[in-house]
Amino acid sequence: xxxxxxxxxxxxxxxxxxxxxxxxxxxxxxxxxxxxxxxxxxxxxxxxxxxxxxxxxxxxxxxxxxxxxxxxxxxxxxxxxxx
Amino acid sequence: xxxxxxxxxxxxxxxxxxxxxxxxxxxxxxxxxxxxxxxxxxxxxxxxxxxxxxxxxxxxxxxxxxxxxxxxxxxxxxxxxxxxxxxxxxxxxxxxxxxxxxxxxxxxxxxxxxxxxxxxxxxxxxxxxxxxxxxxxxxxxxxxxxxxxxxxxxxxxxxxxxxxxxxxxxxxxxxxxxxxxxxxxxxxxxxxxxxxxxxxxxxxxxxxxxxxxxxxxxxxxxxxxxxxxxxxxxxxxxxxxxxxxxxxxxxxxxxxxxxxxxxxxxxxxxxxxxxxxxxxxxxxxxxxxxxxxxxxxxxxxxxxxxxxxxxxxxxxxxxxxxxxxxxxxxxxxxxxxxxxxxxxxxxxxxxxxxxxxxxxxxxxxxxxxxxxxxxxxxxxxxxxxxxxxxxxxxxxxxxxxxxxxxxxxxxxxxxxxxxxxxxxxxxxxxxxxxxxxxxxxxxxxxxxxxxxxxxxxxxxxxxxxxxxxxxxxxx
Numbered sequence: 132x133x134x135x136x137x138x139x140x141x142x143x144x145x146x147x148x149x150x151x152x153x154x155x156x157x158x159x160x161x162x163x164x165x166x167x168x169x170x171x172x173x174x175x176x177x178x179x180x181x182x183x184x185x186x187x188x189x190x191x192x193x194x195x196x197x198x199x200x201x202x203x204x205x206x207x208x209x210x211x212x213x214x
Numbered sequence: 215x216x217x218x219x220x221x222x223x224x225x226x227x228x229x230x231x232x233x234x235x236x237x238x239x240x241x242x243x244x245x246x247x248x249x250x251x252x253x254x255x256x257x258x259x260x261x262x263x264x265x266x267x268x269x270x271x272x273x274x275x276x277x278x279x280x281x282x283x284x285x286x287x288x289x290x291x292x293x294x295x296x297x298x299x300x301x302x303x304x305x306x307x308x309x310x311x312x313x314x315x316x317x318x319x320x321x322x323x324x325x326x327x328x329x330x331x332x333x334x335x336x337x338x339x340x341x342x343x344x345x346x347x348x349x350x351x352x353x354x355x356x357x358x359x360x361x362x363x364x365x366x367x368x369x370x371x372x373x374x375x376x377x378x379x380x381x382x383x384x385x386x387x388x389x390x391x392x393x394x395x396x397x398x399x400x401x402x403x404x405x406x407x408x409x410x411x412x413x414x415x416x417x418x419x420x421x422x423x424x425x426x427x428x429x430x431x432x433x434x435x436x437x438x439x440x441x442x443x444x445x446x447x448x449x450x451x452x453x454x455x456x457x458x459x460x461x462x463x464x465x466x467x468x469x470x471x472x473x474x475x476x477x478x479x480x481x482x483x484x485x486x487x488x489x490x491x492x493x494x495x496x497x498x499x500x501x502x503x504x505x506x507x508x509x510x511x512x513x514x515x516x517x518x519x520x521x522x523x524x525x526x527x528x529x530x531x532x533x534x535x536x537x538x539x540x541x542x543x544x545x546x547x548x549x550x551x552x553x554x555x556x557x558x559x560x561x562x563x564x565x566x567x568x569x570x571x572x573x574x575x576x577x578x579x580x581x582x583x584x585x586x587x588x589x590x591x592x593x594x595x596x597x598x599x600x601x602x603x604x605x606x607x608x609x610x611x612x613x614x615x616x617x618x619x620x621x622x623x624x625x626x627x628x629x630x631x632x633x634x635x636x637x638x639x640x641x642x643x644x645x646x647x648x649x650x651x652x653x654x655x656x657x658x659x660x661x662x663x664x665x666x667x668x669x670x671x672x673x674x675x676x677x678x679x680x681x682x683x684x685x686x687x688x689x
Contacts (some may be wrong), residue, residue, distance in 0.1 A: 153565065160542075160564040163549050168557055171614025176562035178616050179534055183566070185527035186573035197575030198582070199427070 149177040221246045222383035223681070226292055226440045229386070233280055233291045240280070240291030244273035244335050247293040251337065251384050257365060260378035262298050262356045263306055263339040269293065272335045279333065288443040290333030295388045297373050298339040299346050301420040302326055308355060309422045310342045313544060313551050315355050323420025324455065325389055325431055325448045332447045337385060340375030346391050346424045347372065347537060349555035349615065350608055358608065361404055362682040363648050367605040371399030371624065373408075376434045380406045381682055387435045387444040393424045394529055395600075395626025397432045398638035398653060402624070403605035405640045405649030405677065407441045407668065408434040410626075412659045413633035414459035416445070417452035425536040426457070427578075428529060428630040437678045438639065438668040442466040445661060461659065469662050470669040475511030477667065479504070480593035485522040486602055491623040493603040493650075499641035500652045504597060506674045507667075515593070520584050525628035528581060531566060531574040532631075538563035558615040582632040589655075590634075595667050596655040599625050600638045604648035626653065635661045637668045640677040649677075 153176045157164050164172060217224075221243060224232070232238035248266050255261050276291035296302065299309050301319035308314045322330065329336070341359040343349050350358035350368060359374040361367040362382040369377045373390025377400025380388050390397040392410040401408025409432045416431040423429055433448065435441035446466050452458040481504055486492045508514045537560050544551070545561055552560075589596045602623040611617050629636035636655040644650055652671070656664035672678055 153562070156565040157561070161546055162561055162564055163546070164561070165550055165557070168554055168614070171554070171558045171616075172561055175558045175615050176565055179530070179562045180565060182527035182530055183570050183573075185524055186531060186570060186577050188577075191576065191580075195576050195580060197572055198579040199575050 149173055149180065222250060225437055226288060226386050226435070226443050229292060230288055230290070233276075234285070240273040240276040240335060241270065243291065244269050244293050244337065247337055247385065254382055254384060258360050258362060258378045258382055258384075259357045260341055260359045260375040260382065260384060261295065261338040262308065262310065262341050262375065265305055265336055265338050268305075269335050269337045276333050276335060286331065286333030287447060288332075289329065289387070289447050291335065292387070293335045293337045293385050294329060294444070295338050295340050295376070295379055295385045296326060296336065297342050297346075297376055297388070297390045299342055299391060299422040300326055300389065302336070302339065305339065307339065309345050310348075310354055310356060311344045311552070311556075312355055313548070319420075321420065324417035324452050326420065328448050328450070329389070334447070340373070340379055340388060342374060343372035344553045344556040345422060345541070346393060346396055347556055347559055348553050349617070350374070350611055351553040351555045354553050360608070361605050361648075363405060363605070366607050366609070367648060368403060368608050368611075368621070369400050370403030370601065370605065372396040373400045373434065376400055377404035377406060377408075380404065380434045380436055383436070383681065386440050387433050389431065389433055389444070389448065391421055391424070392430045392432055392626070392630065393428045393533055394630055395624045397430070397434060398600050398626045398636060399624045401434050401638040402600035402651035403649060405643075405680075405682075406434050406436055407438050408432065408638045409441050409445055409661065409665070410629060410636045411445060411449065411661055412635045414457050415449050415463070415635075415659065415661070417455040417458050419452055419455040423540055425533040427532050427536060430630065438665055438672050439467065439470055441637075442470060442665045464662050466662050466665055469666040472666055473510060474507050474667055474670045477512045477595065477663070478593040479507060479512050479514045479667070480517040480589045480596045481514055482517055482519050482596060482598045484518050485625055486599045489602060489623075491602045491620045492599070493644070495604070495644050496599055496602060496650050499650045500597065500599060503641055503652060503671055503674055507670060510670065517588055517593070517596070519588055520581055522625060522628070524577065525581055525631050528574050528577045529627035529631045531570055532578065534560070534563035535566050535571045535574075538566075554613070555615045578631050581628070585628070585632050585634065590657045594656070594663050598653050598655070600651040600653040604644040604646060604650060629655050634658055635664050637664045639668050639671060641671070641675055642677060643680070
């Protein structure tokens with residue numbers, strides 16, 4: 132998981148039609164897209180989607196749990212964390 | 215011999231000493247502050263609301279209390295300001311958005327409650343990017359804040375008014391929020407100090423959320439000591455913030471003069487040194503400082519961390535998903551009430567999958583563990599860059615998001631992902647007279663060591679003695 136800066140900056144898969152994909156996503160979500168804002172929103176969508184391969188690792192153990200998993204503590208009367 | 219400096223050049227401790235000796239009153243200091251804001255804000259656009267009437271009442275109260283022997287702490291009688299995402303009872307809190315232009319909260323944010331209890335004098339609310347995200351957009355209710363070192367230039371990130379106000383000497387300390395660098399970015403580009411405390415140290419309650427997992431509240435100050443004092447006042451357990459941690463807040467000021475002898479400093483140039491967005495001036499200034507820290511008795515080693523791109527992807531996906539969840543209903547109902555940048559940054563997260571978010575949350579824990587293992591099991595602090603180049607011009611921002619990467623190249627998000635405390639502070643000025651900066655991260659809840667190293671860096675650079683030379687007066 133180490134390497135020089137930028138080594139793992141990945142572009143979106145070649146040939147992916149972000150504009151068509153974006154239109155389907157927004158329609159499914161019920162989000163109106165102002166016409167003048169569409170081009171920038173598609174570009175922003177493509178940039179965000181290009182990040183998602185970096186979240187995945189082939190050798191990640193199944194026991195690698197999300198940081199949001201709660202660790203309950205006995206006697207934690209207010210639901211807050213003791214450190 | 216009397217001190218020839220103007221009042222705005224006094225530190226929190228210096229102003230506080232004068233208030234306690236009777237050489238200065240909070241009313242005088244507050245009136246001076248309000249006059250300075252009136253003179254410079256039409257150019258800098260740092261404040262969106264000035265709370266003059268309340269400030270003068272609070273200043274009179276502080277004078278009466280100090281005269282009667284009641285001392286509420288280091289900010290007693292000291293003017294301060296809040297980013298306009300913090301709820302202030304009875305005072306408009308807009309998040310710099312048309313959607314909240316008329317919003318007047320019924321309660322104070324927890325940080326505001328603590329500052330008031332500490333006797334501080336709120337002089338106003340500060341410009342931000344819309345909902346602490348957007349960008350320097352022209353179509354919002356207020357214009358973007360401008361950089362006091364050159365008002366044609368960007369302030370750094372969303373605590374934009376805070377950076378401008380502190381750099382211009384409008385206030386000594388201001389409170390901002392930092393989800394991917396919005397305290398440290400403005401500190402870097404405006405040449406101030408800014409601290410993102412450890413996740414859980416400062417309550418987020420009453421601050422408009424951007425990302426529950428990544429939001430941090432922290433101060434900007436002109437000096438490391440001012441920043442430490444402000445942190446001391448706002449830190450501490452809040453049972454009504456589910457992310458708040460129950461632990462005592464140590465003395466953050468006592469160690470500031472102790473130097474760095476014997477401390478172990480890790481340096482991670484691999485994140486930025488060969489990045490084409492990095493100005494050689496940024497790297498050279500950091501490495502000059504590190505050489506001097508070494509000469510002062512610190513051990514400095516280069517370390518190799520997981521690639522910056524993984525921290526960036528992790529943080530940005532979590533932030534986008536959570537911001538979308540917060541704004542989903544309004545994006546459907548009245549999309550054009552948002553600024554163009556804000557809409558273009560939040561709406562695309564509709565395309566993220568549940569698996570994307572879970573993978574990001576898994577990666578977050580892995581990255582936090584890696585930083586702990588590589589750095590903080592062996593070193594006291596980690597030094598890296600903040601902004602990779604000096605502040606860009608505001609008119610370089612395009613009509614649509616995303617801008618060219620070099621306009622927003624900040625390496626701040628790794629410590630929002632890991633939760634470690636991180637301090638941004640100046641290393642000097644570029645050839646064009648704009649601030650350069652560095653970042654010092656530390657072990658969780660070890661703000662004291664981070665600030666201690668920051669104070670040593672401040673002594674090396676001498677930056678606190680400089681001020682923006684010519685803030686243009688209003689036409």
